[in-house]
Amino acid sequence: MRPWMSIAPLALAALTASCASSPRSSTAAPQIEMPAEAKRPCGLHTLPPSPSASDLEIAYVQRGVQLLACDAARRLAVETHDAEHELKAELRSRRR
Numbered sequence: 001m002r003p004w005m006s007i008a009p010l011a012l013a014a015l016t017a018s019c020a021s022s023p024r025s026s027t028a029a030p031q032i033e034m035p036a037e038a039k040r041p042c043g044l045h046t047l048p049p050s051p052s053a054s055d056l057e058i059a060y061v062q063r064g065v066q067l068l069a070c071d072a073a074r075r076l077a078v079e080t081h082d083a084e085h086e087l088k089a090e091l092r093s094r095r096r
Contacts, residue, residue: 030091032084038077042070 045062048055 037073
């Protein structure tokens, strides 16, 4: 048996113990909470079983409003995502 084979488990135990007792440094970048509006699914107005002309007009306007709201929520999610990535990049550049 080689001499280093009997020393290796002791060295491994010492390294593990020293890492476990050292204080943890926070390497995680700050995370931005995704707004609830961005998490909510988009809804679309549906027509009744036998729609009238006024039902069609109401649905047209209602869907337009819902599409605008959905696009705003999507934009909010993208902005939040981009802001989080900018924070991570800034943190990485500070560490260098």
